[in-house]
Amino acid sequence: MTVPVAPSRPNASLAALLPFPAADTNKYRRGHLSLVAGSAAYPGAACLAADGATRAGAGYTEVFCAGKALLTVRGHRPSLVARDWRAWHPGRPSRGGNGDHPRACVIGCGFDTAEGGATAGLLMETLRAWEAPLLVDGGALGLLASPTGLRLAAERAAKGRPLLLTPHGGEAARLAAAASLAPDRDAPALAAALARAYGATVALKGPRTYIADTRGNVEVMDRGTAALAKAGTGDVLAGIIGALLAQGLSPVDAAALGCALHAEAGRAAEAALSALCVTADDLADFLPAAVRALAAPAAADAHGQ
Numbered sequence: 001m002t003v004p005v006a007p008s009r010p011n012a013s014l015a016a017l018l019p020f021p022a023a024d025t026n027k028y029r030r031g032h033l034s035l036v037a038g039s040a041a042y043p044g045a046a047c048l049a050a051d052g053a054t055r056a057g058a059g060y061t062e063v064f065c066a067g068k069a070l071l072t073v074r075g076h077r078p079s080l081v082a083r084d085w086r087a088w089h090p091g092r093p094s095r096g097g098n099g100d101h102p103r104a105c106v107i108g109c110g111f112d113t114a115e116g117g118a119t120a121g122l123l124m125e126t127l128r129a130w131e132a133p134l135l136v137d138g139g140a141l142g143l144l145a146s147p148t149g150l151r152l153a154a155e156r157a158a159k160g161r162p163l164l165l166t167p168h169g170g171e172a173a174r175l176a177a178a179a180s181l182a183p184d185r186d187a188p189a190l191a192a193a194l195a196r197a198y199g200a201t202v203a204l205k206g207p208r209t210y211i212a213d214t215r216g217n218v219e220v221m222d223r224g225t226a227a228l229a230k231a232g233t234g235d236v237l238a239g240i241i242g243a244l245l246a247q248g249l250s251p252v253d254a255a256a257l258g259c260a261l262h263a264e265a266g267r268a269a270e271a272a273l274s275a276l277c278v279t280a281d282d283l284a285d286f287l288p289a290a291v292r293a294l295a296a297p298a299a300a301d302a303h304g305q
């Protein structure tokens, strides 16, 4: 089975989505991202996602992680607000701000399925109670791939609560099996089928990333580099897309812009460090170059050049 695939968006239309802050904004109005991430086994994934999120413009990034990951996350960057994930209550209004600022949640970077009940409970409660846009990544995708996960995803879709999934090939195979989808589809058709089955926007990652929305549209993002094929780069991507969701972009625009910025950052890092030496830790530092690379042609257009 094949589906039509739209090409990568041009720089000018991606640049138009960049959420540069208004002069009179504040940290809450810019966008508040709750990152439920980082188990005792994988505290680094929470740090990498937080790096992507803060550099991609979230005004307030709050990390809820395992108690045993707290020291690592707190020591990573002074700007991060880190709390034990037992303090995560997705149905309660947030502290800080006036309560109606834009928000989003990313869940699952560095979830360890061996932790079982604790992380499964966090995901299911978040699917049920979190009203704002929600991105599910990493170990939480394996937990979503279950009858309860499918049911709660369908309930979110029925209530019009946005859901975005960012699986790599292995995670996509688990999601497909849980939804009884035939495994022999090509990547664009698989992304479209997962989007339908889970009522979610899906960014199926790989050397080419396919972004499928809930209406059956699929677009490709093929600006990446093999330098990105290293552990932790997907965690950075989840943070970037989550920050864009928190700044008010729709799931499909956040995925398209986030994947393009991530790919451009990978290319800028490769130019500076070589394809061999780029690590996930480097990526967020190359996001400013990626923003400039997308924005530059738009600025040139605006000046009639």
Ligand SMILES: NC(=O)C1=CN([C@@H]2O[C@H](COP(=O)(O)OP(=O)(O)OC[C@H]3O[C@@H](n4cnc5c(N)ncnc54)[C@H](OP(=O)(O)O)[C@@H]3O)[C@@H](O)[C@H]2O)[C@@H](O)CC1
Residues within 6 Å of the ligand: 041, 042, 043, 044, 045, 046, 108, 109, 110, 111, 112, 137, 138, 139, 140, 168, 169, 170, 171, 205, 206, 231, 232, 233, 234, 235
């Ligand atoms: N620093 C940290 O803290 C880090 C923490 N991390 C966290 O670790 C957790 C587990 O995530 P994970 O991705 O490492 O393991 P898992 O989900 O079991 O997938 C691997 C299996 O899938 C298969 N596979 C098929 N296609 C594939 C593809 N395109 N890309 C990749 N794999 C593909 C592959 O098959 P194979 O290639 O072996 O045939 C293999 O069997 C998660 O919470 C994550 O956030 C990581 O982000 C790293 C940095």
Ligand SMILES: Nc1ncnc2c1ncn2[C@@H]1O[C@H](COP(=O)(O)OP(=O)(O)O)[C@@H](O)[C@H]1O
Residues within 6 Å of the ligand: 167, 168, 205, 206, 207, 208, 209, 224, 225, 226, 227, 228, 229, 230, 231, 232, 233, 234, 235, 236, 237, 262
């Ligand atoms: N060969 C490649 N070319 C371009 N991009 C790649 C390549 N391999 C991986 N990537 C990108 O790197 C990221 C890897 O994400 P993921 O597999 O979730 O890593 P992790 O779980 O270790 O964080 C994705 O954005 C993917 O599109």
